Amino acid sequence: MKKTPLWRVAALAVSLSVALPMAAHAHRAWMLPSATVLSGNEPWVTVDAAVSNDLFYFEHNALRLDGLAIIAPDGSAAAAENKSTGKYRSTFDVKLTQKGTYKLTMVNDGLSASYKVGTENKRWRGSAETFAKEVPADAKDLNVSRNQSRMEVFVSSGKPSDTVLKPTGAGLELVPITHPNDLFAGDTSNFRFLLDGKPAADIEVTVIPGGIRYRDQLGEIKVKTDKDGKFSVKWPTPGMYWMSANNGGPQMGQGANRAPQAVGTLAKPIRRVSYTATLEVLQP
Secondary structure, three states: OOOOOHHHHHHHHHHHHHHOOHHHHOOEEEEEEOOOEEOOOOOEEEEEEEEEOOOOOOOOEEOOOOOEEEEOOOOOEEOOEEEEEOOOOEEEEEEOOOOEEEEEEEEEEEEEEEEEEOOEEEEEEEOHHHHHHHOOOOOEEEEEEEEEEEEEEEEEEOOOOOHHHOOOOOOEEEEEOOOOOOOEOOOEEEEEEEEOOEEOOOOEEEEEEOOHHHOOOOOOEEEEOOOOOEEEEEOOOOEEEEEEEEOOOOOOOOHHHOOOOOOOOOOOOEEEEEEEEEEEEEOO
16 A cells, blocks of 8 residues: 655645634633532632633643632622642632632733834733833833623522622623523523723624534634624533623734724723633523
């Protein structure tokens, strides 16, 4: 039997990788709870957290837990236990000592900048407090962005409650109309996005079912918020879903249609806001 030369195998692999859709190579950050609806006396939930190409599959980097906060059903702060960070994932446990809905969240709000020192291109990340200390006052071609992100998971012990669903008024936030722990396959659920406490109109929302590693189609659902920030999702099958939304950032364009790049300053940075959540859809 004639063997195929290795260079042909390599060339075929390259051509196949080029042919794959770009979405298949996107890095997505997520938290994955062991369950979202629990019963019994003070149950536990274990959460994995990672950044990966394939949703809910560990193959890129662990998600750092520095900004993790857990809000109990009565609005008080709860503790994450047994926190650990490995190569591909972080994990932690939460003991649900109260009845009702908990919110597990990671909120980040920081600055990034690009600039030149002489002929050398530089990049920086930090806070407004450290900007003046770390970025030269005479930096050339300075462009500053403010990046606000919010990642959430909702977990209920017993009957779901709504205290943790109240918005804070900062950044892009999901305000569920249908409770996030009351989602069922075949049903249509309703949600609303707010930006700084006001309706976030015309925001594109992407919903992707887990398990994309084992299918050749992403299976994403795309919708846009209306003038009141509202949108609906009909769940095709039970399982874990990843929801994401953002304000799109500056519109760059390509080639002759390329728009001038927006330039941000420390006083008025380019603002990028994003939101992600993991939602569990149950069998009716």
